[in-house]
Amino acid sequence: MASKIQLIAGLSYIDAELQYLQEEFGDLPEQVQEKKENAEKALTLVNETEGILKDIRDFVATAKVTLVELKEKEDTLTKQQFMSRNNKEFDAVTKEVEFLKQEHERLSTRMRTEGVKEENILRILEDQKKEYQAALDDYEKINSEYEDISAEQGSEVKKLIDKRKLIIASLPADAYAEYSRIKQFHSEAAVRVKKNSCTGCYSAVPSQKIVELRNNFEKIYTCENCGRMLIPEEIEMNENLLDI
Numbered sequence: 001m002a003s004k005i006q007l008i009a010g011l012s013y014i015d016a017e018l019q020y021l022q023e024e025f026g027d028l029p030e031q032v033q034e035k036k037e038n039a040e041k042a043l044t045l046v047n048e049t050e051g052i053l054k055d056i057r058d059f060v061a062t063a064k065v066t067l068v069e070l071k072e073k074e075d076t077l078t079k080q081q082f083m084s085r086n087n088k089e090f091d092a093v094t095k096e097v098e099f100l101k102q103e104h105e106r107l108s109t110r111m112r113t114e115g116v117k118e119e120n121i122l123r124i125l126e127d128q129k130k131e132y133q134a135a136l137d138d139y140e141k142i143n144s145e146y147e148d149i150s151a152e153q154g155s156e157v158k159k160l161i162d163k164r165k166l167i168i169a170s171l172p173a174d175a176y177a178e179y180s181r182i183k184q185f186h187s188e189a190a191v192r193v194k195k196n197s198c199t200g201c202y203s204a205v206p207s208q209k210i211v212e213l214r215n216n217f218e219k220i221y222t223c224e225n226c227g228r229m230l231i232p233e234e235i236e237m238n239e240n241l242l243d244i
Contacts, residue, residue, distance in 0.1 A: 003217035007171050008179060008229055012190035013237045014164045019187065021153050021160075028146045035139035042132035049125045056118050063111050067104060074100040175220060182227060190229035192237060201226035 002010070077097045084090035168176055183189040191200040193213065198205055203225035205213075213221055213232045221230045231237060 002170070004172065004175055004220065005213075005217040005231060006235060007167050008175065008190050008220065009192075009231045009235050009237050011164065011167045011171070011176075011179065012188060012229075012231070014160050014167070015183070016188065016237075018157065018160055018164075021157060024149055024153070025146065028142065028149070031142050032139070032146050035135070035142050039132065039135040039139045042128065042135040046125065046128045046132050049121060049128055053118065053121050053125060056114050056121065060111055060114055060118075063107050063114075067107055067111075070100050070104045070107070074104065178220065179229065182222075182229060186226065186228055188228065190231055191223075192231045192235070193233050198223040198226060198228065198230060200228040205230065 074097055077093050077100065081090060081093050081097070084093060171179075179189050186200065188200060191198060193199070193205050193210060196205055196207070196210060197203065200223060203223060205223065209221055209230075210232075212219070213230060214234060217232070217235075222228060223230055
C-alpha cells in the first residue's frame with residue numbers, strides 16, 4: 001500500500017501531466033469557439049436576408065394576383081359607366097374606377113420598387129453566403145485540429161483521470177482537501193525537496209524537517225515559505241508512482 005506522501009506525489013505528477021496535455025491545445029479551444037460564433041453570426045445574416053427575400057417574393061406574387069383582380073374590376077365598372085341611369089350613378093362609378101386605377105398604379109409602382117430591391121438583396125445574399133462559407137471553412141479547419149489533438153490524447157487522458165480517481169479514493173479526505181486548497185494558489189501543490197531546498201520557491205528547508213520527511217511518509221509537511229506540500233528527494237515523481 002502506497003504511503004500518504006507517495007499518493008500525494010502521484011497525484012501531483014498526474015495533475016502536472018494533465019496540465020501539460022491541456023497546454024498542447026494552446027488557445028485552440030478559444031479559437032474554436034470564436035470561429036464557431038463567427039460562422040453562426042454569418043449564418044444568421046444569411047437567414048435574415050433570405051427571410052427578407054421571401055417576403056419580397058411573397059408580396060410580388062400576391063400583388064400580381066391583386067393587379068389582375070383590380071384590372072378586371074376596373075373593366076367591369078367601365079362598362080357599367082355607359083349603363084348608368086343618371087349622373088349621380090355615373091359619377092359614383094367613375095369615382096370607383098378612378099380609385100381602382102390609383103390602386104393599380106400604386107401597386108405597380110411598389111412592385112417595380114420591390115423588383116429593384118430584390119436584385120440588391122440577391123447581390124447582398126450572394127456575398128453573405130460567401131462570407132458564411134469562408135467562416136464555416138475557418139471553423140471546420142480549426143475544429144479539426146482540436147479534434148485531432150483530442151483524439152491523440154484521448155486514451156492517455158482517460159488513463160490519467162482514472163488513476164487520479166484511484167489516488168483520491170485512497171487518500172484521507174483531509175489530505176486531499178489540503179492538497180486542493182494549496183492548488184488554488186499554486187499550479188503545483190506538491191513539490192520535491194532537492195539539495196535541501198523547496199523546488200517550488202527555492203527556499204531552504206530546515207535540516208530537522210528534511211530528516212522528518214525522510215522518516216515519516218505518512219505525515220504531510222509543507223514549505224514554510226510558499227506553503228506547498230513537500231515530497232522527500234528519495235521519492236521520484238514519475239509514472240511508476242501511478243501503480244498503486
